[in-house]
Amino acid sequence: MKKIVVLVLLPLFTMMLFATALFAQDEAGVTSSTELVLFATSRPEVKLEFIHSYKIPFLQGESPLTEGNNINLSLSADITPISINAFVKAVWTPIAFIELSAGGRAGSGWHINLFDSDIYGIGINTSGVNGEAVNDGSAFDGLLYKAHLGGTFQFDLAAIFPGDWNSVVFLTYHEINYHGYTRAKSNQTWYFEGDEGENMNGFNYYGNFILGYQMPIFLNLAAFMTEMELYLYDTPNRSAWGDDLIRWTFSCILSFEITEQFGIALITQLRTRRNFTNFNEKKDSLDSMYFQNRQLDTSNPQRLEFYRIAAVATYKF
DSSP: OHHHIIIIIHHHHHHHHHHHHHHTTTSTTOEEEEEEEEEEESSSOEEEEEEEEEEEEOSOOSSTTTTTOEEEEEEEEEEETTEEEEEEEEEEEEETTEEEEEEEEEEEEOEEEETTEEEESSOEEEEOTTSBEEEEOOTTOSOEEEEEEEEEEEEEGGGTSOOTTOEEEEEEEEEEEEEEETTOOTTOEEOOTTSOSOEESEEEEEEEEEEEEEOSSSEEEEEEEEEEEEEOSOOTTGGGTTTTSOEEEEEEEEEEESSSSEEEEEEEEEEEEEOBSSSTTOHHHHHHBOGGGSOBOTTSOEEEEEEEEEEEEEEEO
16 A cells, blocks of 8 residues: 555656646746756766756745745656666745655666676566576566655755855755565565666665855855665565665765856765675675675674766756
8 A cells, every 4th residue: 555655646646736837837937947967977877868847836925935935847757778767756845945845757677788797777686596696687577666755955055144155055855765676576676777786675765965065156066965875674684784774975066057058067976885794805706696695794884985976967958
């Protein structure tokens, strides 16, 4: 029942709001925008995303806290070398410093071999006869889906002390989501977009904190972001391989406004990784092992390492 509520009612509600926006295009105050986003990193990752949004005034008041109240509805689609996805999302701003969001994603994938390395966009991740990780899947053999509920708290110092150089911003976003793969049964793990195949049908938590400084120049934002993710489903003996640990990512962000329509962000990221006691002397063997066969080093469970450098180019139509 929970799965049905989260995966069906929320995206359907979002679609109903989007349909309202389509019929309300000619109403005063309703605006639309379109963006094309290209995401590439120092890892073998690249993504092209198309986003179309409507911004609808909703429950606006006369005070500075409510005069900008709105609902932002967006439909988007993205494609990578190993996957394709469609998204629907609604973000409601009931007051200037709070946003509430709901939405969903559905897609599928395939796998490729790049530089003698298999990259999986879909498939069940299983343990082979020798304990190695084995992908059981084929192109478009199932649906990968996700639905979420989330909220953002945001603050801008310039709202209290107006000025072009006073925009110190802080925001934090937190969500509960349910993701799944239609081929996966209970406690089966699966791949998504080239990750390590540790996903399982169930609920998850995601959150972030961002502290930044906005400037009225070519370099229009410098920020630091902390992200955290945690699997909320209960897997037997999950602590043995560290499935119950929060996964952290730390990012330094520099955003450049090339023109009013075109901008580029450069992101340098570090992330936490788990330490294991078995096969540490043979890294290749450890990497190829099915992750639930690994044994967490409880005396030193995590380390911080370089993750990637990413570039995000955005063009607004």
